[in-house]
Amino acid sequence: MIVVPESACPGLLSLEDAFAPVEQVFAAMARGDAENFPVVREALGAPEDALYGFKGGYDRAGATLGVKAGGYWPHNLARRNVTNHQSTVFLFDPATGRPTAMIGGNYLTAARTAAASAVSIKHLARADAKVLGMIGAGHQAAFQLRAALRQRGFEKVIGWNLHPEMLPRLAEVAEAAGLPFESVTLDQLGAEADVIISITSSFAPILTAAQVRPGTHLACMGTDTKGKQEVEAALLGRATVFTDEVAQSITIGEAQHAIAAGLIAEADITPIGAVINGTHRGRTSADEITLFDGTGVGLQDLAVAARVVELAQAAGKAMQIDI
Numbered sequence: 001m002i003v004v005p006e007s008a009c010p011g012l013l014s015l016e017d018a019f020a021p022v023e024q025v026f027a028a029m030a031r032g033d034a035e036n037f038p039v040v041r042e043a044l045g046a047p048e049d050a051l052y053g054f055k056g057g058y059d060r061a062g063a064t065l066g067v068k069a070g071g072y073w074p075h076n077l078a079r080r081n082v083t084n085h086q087s088t089v090f091l092f093d094p095a096t097g098r099p100t101a102m103i104g105g106n107y108l109t110a111a112r113t114a115a116a117s118a119v120s121i122k123h124l125a126r127a128d129a130k131v132l133g134m135i136g137a138g139h140q141a142a143f144q145l146r147a148a149l150r151q152r153g154f155e156k157v158i159g160w161n162l163h164p165e166m167l168p169r170l171a172e173v174a175e176a177a178g179l180p181f182e183s184v185t186l187d188q189l190g191a192e193a194d195v196i197i198s199i200t201s202s203f204a205p206i207l208t209a210a211q212v213r214p215g216t217h218l219a220c221m222g223t224d225t226k227g228k229q230e231v232e233a234a235l236l237g238r239a240t241v242f243t244d245e246v247a248q249s250i251t252i253g254e255a256q257h258a259i260a261a262g263l264i265a266e267a268d269i270t271p272i273g274a275v276i277n278g279t280h281r282g283r284t285s286a287d288e289i290t291l292f293d294g295t296g297v298g299l300q301d302l303a304v305a306a307r308v309v310e311l312a313q314a315a316g317k318a319m320q321i322d323i
C-alpha cells in the first residue's frame, strides 16, 4: 500500500494537474462508466460537535475504487491549532479489494473543487471572457480563483464578500497573477463580470437574477447541503443549468431551490460530462447565461488522489507499507 501524506500533496499536484482527472471523471459519470455511492454524513455530537462522513465511488473507466472519509471538526483550530476540515482518501484495487493507497485529503479537496469550477469555465464560459467576479473570500475562494485564471485571458478580478476584511487574500492572488483586483458591490459585480464564481457558506441568496447580465457564466460552488443558497432561484430559471451530478444538484445543490419553486425541472439540468463528451452542445450563444451547480462528488476526490499517487511514484516519493 502506498502512503502519500498530507504534507506532500501540494508539492506533488498543482492545481492544473487536477484539471484532467476531474474532467475525465465527469465525462465517465455522464457516460455511465463511473458512479458515486450514497454519501454518509453523521453528527458526532459533544464534545467536538464534528460532522463525519464518507464519499465513495467506482470509476470503471479509470479503474478507481475508493472512499474519502472525514468531515468538519469546528473546534480544531481553537482547541488544537489543527485545520477544521479533515479528510483522508483510501483507494482499493477493483480487481481484488486490496487497499492500494492512503492519501491525505485536505489539499486534494481544495484542488478538486477548484478544478470543478475551472473545468466548467473551460467548457461553458465565453471565449472572450475578460472580467472574473468572485463572491466569497474564504479558504476555498483563493483556490477557485487561481484555477479559474488558467482558463481564460482574464484582465481583471472583482470581488464581493459578506466579510469585506477577507477580500485582501483574493487581491493577493490576483496581483500575484499580474491582474488588478477591485472590491465591488453586488450590482457592479453582476454588471461587469463575464464569469462569476460563488464559494460561500450562505443560506440565503446573495446574487439576484436581475443583477446578472446576458452571456455570463456562473460557477456556484458553495451550496453542498440542504438549505444552503448563493443565488436567487429565478436565476436558474433564466440560465442553462449544468452540474457535476444531477441527483445531488436537485437535493443539496443550488438547484434544490429552483426545483422546489417549480422554476426548473430535473430534466432541465445537464451533467457537465455530457458537454465534455460532446453529447450536449453546452453554450449555444454569446447571450446565454450558463450556470454550473458544483456540488462536489466523491469521484472527484478519488480521481485526484489516484493522480497524486502516480505523481508520487514518478517522483520517487511514494511511501510503501505492507498491511
Ligand code: NAD
Residues within 6 Å of the ligand: 109, 113, 135, 136, 137, 138, 139, 140, 141, 161, 162, 163, 166, 199, 200, 201, 202, 203, 206, 221, 222, 223, 224, 294, 295, 296, 297
Ligand atoms: P470558509 O469558512 O473559509 O469561508 C466561508 C466564506 O463564506 C467566506 O467568504 C465568508 O465570508 C462567507 N460567508 C460566511 N457566512 C456567510 C453568509 N451567511 N452569507 C454569505 N457569505 C457567508 O469556507 P470555505 O472552505 O471557503 O468553503 C466555502 C463553502 O464552500 C462552504 O460552504 C463549503 O461547504 C463549500 N464547499 C463546497 C465544495 C464543493 O465541492 N462544492 C467543496 C469545498 C467546500
